Amino acid sequence: MIRLENIGKQNGRQIVFIEASAALQKGEKVGLVGPNGAGKTTLFRMIIGEEQPDEGQVSVDRGVTIGYFSQDVGDMGGLSAVAEVMEGAGPVSAVAAEMRELEHAMGDPERADEMDRIIERYGELQHRFEELDGYALDGRAREVLDGLGFSQEMMDGDVSKLSGGWKMRVALARILLMRPDVMLLDEPSNHLDLESLIWLEKFLKDYDGALLMTSHDREFMNRIVNKIIEIDAGALTSYSGNYEFYQEQRALADKQLQAQFERQQAMLAKEIAFIERFKARASHAAQVQSRVKKLDKIDRVEPPKRRQTVAFEFQPAPRCGEDVATLKGIHKSYGSRSIYSGLDFQIRRRERWCVMGVNGAGKSTLLKLVAGASEPDEGSVARGPSVKMGYFAQHAMELLDGERTVFQTLEDNFPQAGQAALRALAGCFGFSGDEIEKKCRVLSGGEKARLVMALMLFDPPNLLVLDEPTNHLDITTKQMLIEALSQYEGTMLFVSHDRHFLAALSNRVLELTPDGIHTYGGGYTEYVARTGQEAPGLRG
Incomplete structure (x- = not known):
């Protein structure tokens, strides 16, 4: 249906594609992956004709209708x-x-x-x-x-x-209602809560057209796609299977390539040593010349590119008492709408509570109450005397000083830390090279979220209150954060719509329902097993 043949594309000084080829066939559901800035959006724009390749061609079969959802929804x-x-x-x-x-x-x-x-x-x-x-x-x-x-x-x-997030949903709904022959979806899982995400997952599974999509939600992609197209160093490589299978294949291919590279390097070293040793001897001149010609003709194996992000290791969080936070008899309303009426809830040391509930159930309100960002109308919120809290909310990103660079922001917050430690911290959260000199006002949503997270975790609190911490984060950064938080020894209370994040980090579930709260021992995986549903309030 859609073919990209030997595409070449340059944006300014950046080479995006070099002789890249791929195809999207009828009924295929394809995940498009690659690091930020690799050219995923450029590829979408070339398919719909908004941009042209510098070389090669993009061809779409006659009569094929295309629906394109992008993050730029317009007026x-x-x-x-x-x-x-x-x-x-x-x-x-x-x-x-x-x-x-x-x-x-x-x-x-x-x-x-x-x-x-x-x-x-x-x-x-x-x-x-x-x-x-x-x-x-x-x-x-x-x-x-x-x-x-x-x-x-x-x-x-x-x-x-x-709001902007709801307008995104309207723009997405337009494409879904259109039911074109091909859907191009650029990050459709952004701005969706867990219920909407699961509904969209089912819709796209049942959709009989072709699909090409990007997503930072690995679970969402795993359940929908049957093929992956990877953009890497200007090339397009196709893998059959879902995202998890692609990761396994990619790791295997890298391992094989590394072994091939090392074998060739050993062979080259041997040949070069022979040439160096005998080049001055007339008796070996023919052999030396033969080996020089042989080396000139060899196709050099490039080593695999290193994709792994730098691991972040927590300093130990200061120890606190057993009772971290206690909410008693909480009443909270917004106007005529009652959110809580007599809520009692206790958080104890090293518990990791994920908070579930339908839209408007009061998930963010609960986090604000625990964090002290909101006061109850009645009742009390008490935090333990030695509790040191870190609170991540979406508005935290708006508090960054736009005129300060990433590195200056880190220095402002940690004046006692050495430059090497702060550069290492920046690298862990995806700011390498010149990126640490970017001013905060030009950072994307994902970059701002990473910077706020770095500020919060460098000198770790013993209570983390996280409201949608994975919004805007790409799959690699999410994985780094999950691995870091798995080692964290403090207490957590969080809301997330990322099922991989929920399953990996929770050991308790608090479900907010119209008839009060329900608590579950065990984490999100056990919650799903016991309730038979991945999110509360799902419409069957």
Whole structure:
């Protein structure tokens, strides 16, 4: 359906693709992987014709429809969320839009003399709308929005009033409703809570078109894709299987390449030693020349590129008492909406609580109460006397000084630490080379999250309160964070929609439900086994 043949592409001084080739066949579900800046978005833009390759060609079979979801959703306004979604549904949306115009015209007294023509045209459109199954479209649009977490009120409200994250969901819903032959989805799992993520997973599994997507959620990708295309050093390499299988194959290929490289290096060293030893002897001149020519013709094996990130090791967290935080008789409301009514909850040393609950259940509110960022209307929150807390929330990223560089920010916070220690810390969190000289105002969401995390973990607290710590983080950085937090000996309370993160780090589950709280001994994996569902409130 889509073929990229010997693609060459350069952006400024950066070479993105060199003689790269790949194909997307009918019904394939493909994960596109590669480090940040490798060219994933450029590849999408070339497929839809927004960018052209410098060399080679991108060909799309005649008549193939493509839906592209990107992180740049553009302006939205003037329509309800459901109307905005229907706008993307191909020919039927154009018919619906003209019908709406004619409905307004019918009520306009100044156009009374055109009424016969308007009514006739409206009848034609109505017939066409029925042919295109338009009356079911509104229902289908609402079904998709419901799956992505919208309430009826939000569906019918002005889309311009929604936050950036909810507008992203509207843009995604447009593509899902369109059901094109090919979906190109750039990070569709960003901004989704766990329930919406699981709904989207099922939708994409059932979708019979071809799919090419990027995602920082390895579990999400594992369950959907049956092929991986990797962008690496300008080349495209295809692997059959899911993300986990790709990782295994990649590690095996690297191991084989390393062995091949070492064998060749040993052979070259032997040949060079012979040439050096006998080059001055006339009796060996023919042999020396023969070996020099042989070396010139050898295809040199390049060693595998080192992909592993630097591991981060915690300094030991200061010890605290057994009772870390105690909430008693908590009442909390926002306006007329009651979040908690008489909540009692206790956190003890070395417990790792993950907090589950549907949207609006009060997950972030609970974290704010424990962190002291919000006060209860009634009741008490007590933290142990020797508790030293680190609180990660999305707003923490907004508190960075935009004019300071990454390195200056680390120095400002840890003036006693040496340069080498701070550079090592920056490297662990993905800031290497010149990246530590970037000003905070130009950092991406992921880079800001990594910097805030580095600030919090360098001098570790004994209580970590984390609200969606993996938002914006790529798979490699998430894995580094999971490995680091696995070694952490303090106490944790966290909310996350990343199932790999939940399963790897929790040893307790707190579920917030309309009829109170439920607690589960054992972590997220045990919670799933006991409840039979991956998230509370899932619609079957």
